Amino acid sequence: MKTLKILLIEDDAIEVMKFNRTISKLKLNHEIIGANNVEDDLKLLAQKTNLPNIILLDLNMPKINGIEFLSILKNDDTLKYIPTIILTTSNNQKDLIACYEIGIAGYVLKPLKYEDYVSKIEKLLAYWSINELKNTNERNRTY
Amino acid sequence: MKGIVLTEFLELVETKFGLEVVDKIISASKLESEGIYTSVGTYEFSEMLQLLQHLSAHTKISIDALLLVYAEHFFSVIESSYPGLLAIYKDPIEMISSIENHIHVEVRKIYPDAELPTFEVIEKTENSLIMIYKSSRAMHHFGLGLMNKTFEYFNSTAVIDLEKIKEDGTEVKFSITKNK
Amino acid sequence: MNQQLEGILLRALKREKGARKAAEKILEGKSTEFYDLTQKLKKSNFKLEKLIAEKSSELRGVFENIVDAYVVMDLRGNVIKMNEPATSLLGYDNNQENINLFTLVDVSEVEKVKKSYSKLINNGSITNFQVKINTKSNDQKLVHINASIIYDENHKAIAAQGIVRDITEIKNLELQKEKLLLKLGKSNDELQEYAHIVSHDLKSPLSSIYALVSWLKEDNIGKFDKNSLQNFGHIESTLEKMELLISDVLLYSSVSLDESKKLNVDLNIVIEDLKKIIFIPSHIKINVKNKLPVVFGERTKFQQLFQNLIGNAIKFNNKKNGLIEIDVSEKKSFYQFSIKDNGVGIEKKYHDKIFKIFHSLNDHKDSTGIGLSIVKKIIDLYNGNIWIESDYGKGTTFHFTLKK
Numbered sequence: 072m073k074t075l076k077i078l079l080i081e082d083d084a085i086e087v088m089k090f091n092r093t094i095s096k097l098k099l100n101h102e103i104i105g106a107n108n109v110e111d112d113l114k115l116l117a118q119k120t121n122l123p124n125i126i127l128l129d130l131n132m133p134k135i136n137g138i139e140f141l142s143i144l145k146n147d148d149t150l151k152y153i154p155t156i157i158l159t160t161s162n163n164q165k166d167l168i169a170c171y172e173i174g175i176a177g178y179v180l181k182p183l184k185y186e187d188y189v190s191k192i193e194k195l196l197a198y199w200s201i202n203e204l205k206n207t208n209e210r211n212r213t214y
Numbered sequence: 215m216k217g218i219v220l221t222e223f224l225e226l227v228e229t230k231f232g233l234e235v236v237d238k239i240i241s242a243s244k245l246e247s248e249g250i251y252t253s254v255g256t257y258e259f260s261e262m263l264q265l266l267q268h269l270s271a272h273t274k275i276s277i278d279a280l281l282l283v284y285a286e287h288f289f290s291v292i293e294s295s296y297p298g299l300l301a302i303y304k305d306p307i308e309m310i311s312s313i314e315n316h317i318h319v320e321v322r323k324i325y326p327d328a329e330l331p332t333f334e335v336i337e338k339t340e341n342s343l344i345m346i347y348k349s350s351r352a353m354h355h356f357g358l359g360l361m362n363k364t365f366e367y368f369n370s371t372a373v374i375d376l377e378k379i380k381e382d383g384t385e386v387k388f389s390i391t392k393n394k
Numbered sequence: 395m396n397q398q399l400e401g402i403l404l405r406a407l408k409r410e411k412g413a414r415k416a417a418e419k420i421l422e423g424k425s426t427e428f429y430d431l432t433q434k435l436k437k438s439n440f441k442l443e444k445l446i447a448e449k450s451s452e453l454r455g456v457f458e459n460i461v462d463a464y465v466v467m468d469l470r471g472n473v474i475k476m477n478e479p480a481t482s483l484l485g486y487d488n489n490q491e492n493i494n495l496f497t498l499v500d501v502s503e504v505e506k507v508k509k510s511y512s513k514l515i516n517n518g519s520i521t522n523f524q525v526k527i528n529t530k531s532n533d534q535k536l537v538h539i540n541a542s543i544i545y546d547e548n549h550k551a552i553a554a555q556g557i558v559r560d561i562t563e564i565k566n567l568e569l570q571k572e573k574l575l576l577k578l579g580k581s582n583d584e585l586q587e588y589a590h591i592v593s594h595d596l597k598s599p600l601s602s603i604y605a606l607v608s609w610l611k612e613d614n615i616g617k618f619d620k621n622s623l624q625n626f627g628h629i630e631s632t633l634e635k636m637e638l639l640i641s642d643v644l645l646y647s648s649v650s651l652d653e654s655k656k657l658n659v660d661l662n663i664v665i666e667d668l669k670k671i672i673f674i675p676s677h678i679k680i681n682v683k684n685k686l687p688v689v690f691g692e693r694t695k696f697q698q699l700f701q702n703l704i705g706n707a708i709k710f711n712n713k714k715n716g717l718i719e720i721d722v723s724e725k726k727s728f729y730q731f732s733i734k735d736n737g738v739g740i741e742k743k744y745h746d747k748i749f750k751i752f753h754s755l756n757d758h759k760d761s762t763g764i765g766l767s768i769v770k771k772i773i774d775l776y777n778g779n780i781w782i783e784s785d786y787g788k789g790t791t792f793h794f795t796l797k798k
Binding site: 233236241248252253254 | 409414417420
């Protein structure tokens with residue numbers, strides 16, 4: 072199993088804690104990057120030097136709407152190859168359809184129970200760690 | 215039978231054979247009308263038949279031949295009394311073929327209760343005509359005479375064949391071919 | 395010989411006299427006939443004239459009393475005749491001024507009117523023609539016209555007649571209604587959106603609390619006593635109930651009719667499908683007593699409706715052999731359904747309350763009291779009624795109607 076570099080875009084501090092704790096609880100070696108702040112996350116991506124393998128994106132964030140964020144990613148010639156999975160509590164069909172239209176690699180609902188959450192994250196990361204992914208940092212090396 | 219047929223007939227008999235013969239055939243016939251005819255009246259056909267038979271007996275001329283002559287006379291009556299009827303036609307075939315549809319219609323305007331024969335057109339070309347005559351009166355030679363006169367009126371001639379479909383002459387086929 | 399000739403001549407003369415008299419008599423008869431005929435003709439002419447006079451006066455009555463504006467014009471559009479309502483609608487009076495159709499209609503409409511006028515002349519009539527006109531006082535009005543051609547006795551078109559109705563107000567109201575509906579639709583959508591956001595915002599902290607409680611337990615294994623652990627359990631089940639409540643409120647708020655999704659739905663298939671979705675314990679049997687009808691509407695709504703009612707019947711069954719019976723009877727303008735169970739029953743005093751939102755009689759773990767409110771809302775959408783019959787302790791029958 073590959074080790075993934077995961078960018079978690081999430082404003083809520085407890086949600087970030089939850090994710091980190093889940094990774095360590097599952098004893099996974101994935102690297103988690105991200106600034107716990109959407110604006111900084113955008114800056115990080117813009118540098119294109121330390122790009123993640125996958126992005127987990129929350130939809131309902133106070134500063135920037137997740138769908139807007141997704142559009143920025145998908146309009147960028149480099150970033151659009153990074154699989155982006157929505158991780159949200161919103162099961163609004165309109166949001167779901169909008170996301171798939173723009174282009175997402177998955178839409179996962181955050182369950183209420185922590186155990187259920189752990190189980191979902193485990194499966195999600197297991198899936199992506201067996202997937203072949205485009206090496207987005209390659210471009211920097213060839214020049 | 216319309217009175218005009220009888221009055222014109224007696225007129226012709228008088229002209230051709232004299233008043234004496236008129237008197238004779240009337241006296242010899244049993245006539246309900248006693249031989250008193252007016253053109254606007256209506257009479258039994260049997261009276262015409264009796265007069266014809268007695269004239270035929272007296273003159274030794276066949277009834278058909280008498281009718282033929284009478285028809286020729288009758289045509290001149292039409293010609294002088296109803297010139298408008300003939301004026302609209304330019305061709306004898308046209309005129310004969312429209313007996314049913316036009317001439318008889320006009321006749322009925324003057325004599326609404328006239329009992330007219332039917333002439334059914336079977337075949338018609340520019341120069342020929344086949345018609346079926348039907349009438350209980352069996353006066354086909356009257357028709358033939360009128361047709362002859364019609365051709366004469368338009369300064370032409372024709373061969374007209376008669377073929378009796380019924381022995382008693384109540385249904386007769388006329389085959390008319392105009393001479394060129 | 396002379397005597398003989400004399401006889402012939404005398405007889406001929408007698409015949410001639412007789413013929414003359416007969417002719418005179420016939421002619422006399424004819425003139426009497428003519429006289430009678432003339433009299434008869436005069437009589438029937440008189441009758442016809444009377445009839446025409448009556449009809450004309452009837453027509454004049456119609457013309458004068460008709461409520462709508464009535465206008466007759468020649469084939470070039472010049473007004474020949476107009477009634478009182480036409481004068482008051484247009485402001486013009488054809489007795490005092492020349493009025494032409496093409497100067498009456500708004501400039502922007504002239505081409506359209508030309509086309510329709512020639513269509514009227516060719517086809518003999520037009521209906522439901524709408525056009526903007528300018529009245530004498532320069533008011534613009536929208537009118538609705540039904541017109542037909544008047545023919546003379548030779549079937550030649552001579553004039554056009556039309557009934558003109560002022561629909562300016564109606565059209566304005568229609569436009570207003572459309573605008574309002576649009577606005578309503580928009581605010582409905584906004585509400586829907588709002589409900590989703592609120593639901594998300596409420597659910598997020600719940601899952602955070604749940605996670606925090608889990609960590610407290612995880613990080614302190616063996617340090618809490620039995621009582622505290624039980625309390626943690628209570629926190630968790632309360633959180634679960636709250637989450638369910640939020641989900642149900644969201645569900646309730648999204649029950650609205652979507653006309654575009656309406657189609658013929660075979661309820662037999664809906665029930666068959668539901669039997670596969672709902673968990674039915676082995677001691678409970680579901681019987682459909684009669685063939686269910688095909689109804690017109692949204693499939694998901696009917697499914698929600700039956701799912702909630704059947705679900706309740708299962709949930710609140712305490713008998714060893716549970717029985718749920720579904721039946722229908724066809725009425726003139728609606729179908730009446732019944733879902734009967736042999737469960738716990740409902741006390742009389744609650745019969746009206748149970749359809750109110752958040753009113754759950756039971757402290758059932760997965761019951762928020764919204765299910766029946768959703769049922770009621772769906773039935774309301776289809777102009778139906780719902781009521782219950784229940785023998786407390788023995789069972790409940792839900793009756794409801796759906797309009798055909």
